[in-house]
Amino acid sequence: MKPRNFDAEREPLQSLRAALQQTAQALNAARPSAAQERATLAAMRAARAAAPGAMAMGWRGGWSRVLAWSGVACSGAVLLAAAALLTLEPPVREAGRPLVAAASGFLPVVSTERWAGYLRDARTAEQAAQAWIVSAEMPRERLALLGLPYDPAKAGERVRAELLLHPSGDLLAVRFVP
């Protein structure tokens, strides 16, 4: 029987070990971008504020800053649930329009990457995404869920907004109507 050459068998494993260790060290340096981190934290806060039983007072303290373009991203499901609770009248849904054209003037509520991806897909897909715009009314205090500043003295007043919905049902962006 031919003896096994353990040295020859061990060498590729040792080389692999070294290579994986270097790869692991490089991976350890990877981090989300600062914008992604801000967006995720904002989305978490919005989700927590909308969660049943959350203590509302504790979650309003940090909302007094202007929404940055990529500073707020909220899970679509959370905002759809919030939107469903906001209005007392049936939402008015406009006929579908191409997403790219419809998106003008809206503030995205998804991450920058997702927003760019939706716009990119809408430009390239043959069956171009037909976005839906849903009109709704909401109390001013609900602006906090979207990371927007509001005057607490007018918390109960209602504002009109338009919600931009992707054909998949995802809530993409919000536009406030004067």
Added chain:
Amino acid sequence: MWPFSRRATSLGFVAGGGDDAADGAQLVARLLSGEAEALALIYRRESAPVYRYALAVCGQADWAADAMQDAFVAFATRPQGWQAERGSLGAYLAGMARHALLARWREAGRHVEQEAAEPDGEGVEPNQAQSPEALLVRRQAQSEVWAAVQALPWPFREALVLVDLQERSYAEAAAIAGVELNTLRTRVHRARQRLAERLSAGVLT
């Protein structure tokens, strides 16, 4: 025996159990009591390893960021979904990111093998070859190794990432992957075998 040392904290993950579980439980308790700052503390403590796990298994920075966000938002919506006796908070969040990634692949029409088929045929699985370019691959000093890891079938790749790149315990890795401990061990072994074969064949320089 695999000649790796188990430096549990060097790559940002702390093995579940003991102090880690207690710290996680304390933070979640503070969160549930309404302490706003607890949310940020949890995020800063757990986000980097979750992101790196997602990045290593999918190879795309934007997908990894989205999966991380989905996991943390889902957690923030229902923090009581995590139970300390089942594992670390980090493992729980990584598992949620895993679900998000798999869902996204399915939405994209890509089939992800949940069971690792034995290599009767060589070469990269079609779904892997069709995976989008990974920005991180280009930046990695060991880009060939990274590409080889990305070329592994999902079950092997995930196992290798969890155990060898992130140095999680086998138990925690199995919990995240949703498989039995022995299954996870087998997957790690086979992943190493495949990479070692590519290395010895000169594919990796």
